[in-house]
Amino acid sequence: MPTLACRAFGRAPWVSIPDTDEIWPSAWPFGARPRIDEAARDRASSCNRLYGSRYNPLYQSGTIAVVLLIVLLVTGLWLLFLYRIGAPWASVAALTDDRLAGNWVRGVHRYASDASILAVVVHLGRMFLERRTHGPRLLAWLTGVGLLGLLFVCGWTGFVLVWDQFGELLAVEGARIIDALPILAKPLQLTFLGDQAIPSAFFFVNLFLHVALPLGLGLGLWLHVSRVARPTLLPPRRLWVAVVVGLVVLAFARPLRIAPEANPFRLAESVPVDWFYAFWLPLHAALPPWGAWLGVTTLVGALLAVPWLTGEPKGSAEPSRVDSRLCTGCEQCAHDCPYEAIAMVARTDGRAKLVAKVAQDRCVSCGICAGSCEVSAVGPPGRNGRDQLEWAKHDYDRPAVAGRVVMLRCAHAAGSQASSSDVLVTTVACVGSVHPNMIGAAMDAGASGVVLAGCPSRDCWHREGPKWATERVAGRREARLPAGVEPSRVVVVDATDAGAVAAAVAGLAVERTAQVAR
Amino acid sequence: MTRALAMAVAVVTALALVVGSVAPWRSHQGTDGRIRIAWSARPQRIEHCRQLSDEELAGVPAHMRQRVQCEGRAARYGLFGRIDGVERLGDTLRGGGARHEGMIHLLRDLPVAPGLRRLVVEVRRLDSLDPVADSLGTLTTDRERRMEATRERVRREALPAEVRLDTVVSLGAREVVLIGYDPDGQRFTLRSDPKRLP
Structure with missing residues (x-):
């Protein structure tokens, strides 16, 4: 087996990829700019060694959050039947005591809500560190920040529903924050600390919010993925089953207990706090109420500004163009585009079929359409199938290539590479953009x-590159490999899996040796 | 080995989930209790009412004609509090809203060491009410009588010139004693934990 180390032979001139060094604004004041996106991708890919890329929880953090949301909806519906607005704490205490039909369901609900915060924060952090915040992901980033906020509010209303010591603490501290703004005639804190009983309307409104906000989450989720085609909403079955079973096991292994009922006449010495939702409490207790507003607005503002602060990456290329004379109207590019940037429209030149039309504002110049077009009629300027073929014919000269393995390596994929005389490496924007003619x-x-x-x-940067490349090589998708190219000598591998890449290279080299021997 | 490590990472994550899900926080250090003054009351209005003459009334658009017109403002009150003879409160209370004509909402927490405590809380009106200069004379229409009755009711329900509470309370560790206001009796009320142990 050859050493997996490839000599980068240079970058094909038709490749246009973002410069991954440029993460921060040009005014980055702290010396050498950190290459956090690559480091983060390396870290995420190192997780592949434990779980494999298919089940990597870092790659699946977004879809795991969706599974948790579904778990929350199902368990929440069950708990809704057992909750009584007139006796909030007593009804929750009763279902907590019911080991068979109450406690574990509440446990699953609680642990799922905590896990959802964890999953969303991991997802957000990964997107930030890998710099997937701008361009086609701008809307997803902005709605994602909103969804995280909504998730917190959902959780807070849920804890207040129980009306135990923690619920009361959240309500009072939340009221203190709201009262810092001069918007309510009567301070909200008086509702919980005043000499009047808390009106049951409060618990009704709170329950309504707790039920209605998940609808907002659903709407936000729809917006979150609306910019992309064929969004993946659920993780592989084994993973979501593992998540759900894990939550149930956790709920039985560590049954939830209920804290003492809220009592405005007692200062609790110690309150059982859910730190996923109330991590801010100690800080808030030490700050004046306006400090909370300052902190929240700064944090939210900074998160929302991330796409603009980190800037558009260098090398962002022009959107794809269609050569309408060549376009056969086969619709393959429209099917393959991961961003729904291509539509088929009626021709204006009198020919019978449709013609592809690229929405300039949606196209991110990934080049996947170039790889999909049999007749090379579409693709980013200078990078369509014909341009690729021309470049390959010029640069893949026989002495340099003969007997070696040509590796077309995604510029976005993590993983290190060193040199080897066995492999000729060309960096491409996406393996899905490689035209079979190349x-x-x-x-x-x-x-x-x-x-x-x-x-x-x-974890494809352009979402579906390896998937389409695999299907094209297998002959299940246009554009197909040229006649005479054996599919067995073209392998699509995960660049982050060093073992798989080494095995693929070795396999092709051995096959070649055997062929020569024959 | 890899599978074991993957399992270990999953178990550690699950444990972190459990630990972070319910962990105690000492929200109140020490054993001090609280004297909580929390109530809402309407301030007295200092107003001057007079009857418009027929000529004046004729100059007002038909839908705005009111025989009695009142102008004024809400009174300010001083809040004073002493615990065991030590001055703990001294503040001026004003009505809510931009023009301070709304209800007075008060929420103050005074940390107090447990034990028997003498508590004096007093609210005094700072502004004197001007005597009504004009006699309103005979109110002829139902509407005028209703409006005058409303004004009278608001005057009755408003915070009086002085409300005082002078009492001794037994405060337990981390206990809250709530001083509220009863608008019907026009006096302060004292409430403590109904589940309090003897």
Whole structure:
């Protein structure tokens, strides 16, 4: 097996990728700019060694959050039947005592709500560190920040519903924050601390919010994924089953207890706090109420400003163009585009079929359409199928390529690479953008095989590159490999999986040796 | 080995979830209790009412004609509090809203060491009410009589010139004693934990 180390032969001139060094604004004041996006991707890919790229919880943090939301909805509906507005604490205490139909359901609900915060924060952090916050992901980032806020409010209303010591603490501290703004005629704190009983309307409104806000979460989630085609909402079945079973096991292994009932006449010495939702309490207790507003607005403002603070990456290329004379109207590019940037419209030149039309504002220049078009009629300027073929014919000269494995490696995929004389590496924007004709040109030049080393399938920078590349190589999708290219000599691998890449390279080299021997 | 490590990471995450889900926080250090003064009351209005003459009334648009017109403002009150003879409160109370004509809402927490405490809380009106200069004479229409009755009721329900509470309270550790206001009796009320142990 050859050492997996490839010599970067340079970047194809038709490749246009963001410069990953440029993470921070040009005014970054602290010396060398950190390359956190690559570091984060390396870290995420190192998690692949434990769980595999398909089940990597870092890649799946967003879809795990959706599963948790579904768990919350199902368990929440059950708990809703057992909750009484007139006796909030007593009804929750009764269902907590019911080991069979109450306690574990409440436990699953509680642990799922905590896990959802964890999943969303991991998802948000990963997107930030990997710099997936702008361009086609701008809307997802902004709505994601909103969804996180909504999730917190949902959780707070849920804890207040119980009306135990923690619920009371959240209500009073929340009221203190709201009262810092001169918007309510009567301070909200008086509702909880005054000489009048808390009106049951309060618990009704709170319950209404707790039930209605998840609808807002659903709407937000729809917006969150609306910019992309075929959004993946659920993780693989084994993973979501593991998540749900894990929550149930946790609920039985560590049954929830209920804290003492809220009592405005007693200062609790120690309150059982859910730190996922109330991490801010100690800080808030030490600050004046306006400090909380200052902190929240600063944090939210900074999060919302991230796409603009980090700026548009260098090298953002022009959107794809369509050569309408060549377009056959097959619709493959429209099907393959991960951002729904291509639509098929009626032709104006009198020909019968439709013609592809690129929405300039939606196209991110990933080039996947270039790889999908049999006749090379579409693609970013200078990077469509014909441009790729021309480049390959020119640069893949026989002496340099003959007997070697050509690796077309995604510029976004994590993983290190060193040199080897066995492998010729060309960096591409996305393996999904590679036109099969380019693979054919490499094979024509005498390459022993072609390795398309892309992002992990669940973590593709352009969402569906490795998936489409695999199907094209297998002949299940346009554009197909040129006649004469054996599909067995073209391998699509996860670039972050060093073992798989080494095995692919070794396999192609061995096959070539066997062929020569024959 | 990898599988064991993957399992270990999952278990540690689950444990972190459990630990972070319910962990105690000492929200109140020490054993001090609280004297909580929390009530709402309407301030007295200092107003001057007079009857418009027929000529004046004729100059007002038809839908705005009111025989009796009142102008004024809400009174200010001083809040004073002493615990065991030590001055703990001294503040001026004003009505809510931009023009201070709304209800007075008060919420003050005084940390107090447990034990028997003499508590004096007093609210005194700071502004004197001007005597009504004009006699309103005979109110002829139902509407005028209703409006005058409303004004009278508001005057009755408003915080009086002086309300005082002078009492001794037994405050337990981390206990809250609540001083409220009863608008019907026009006096302060004292409430403590109904579940308090003897």
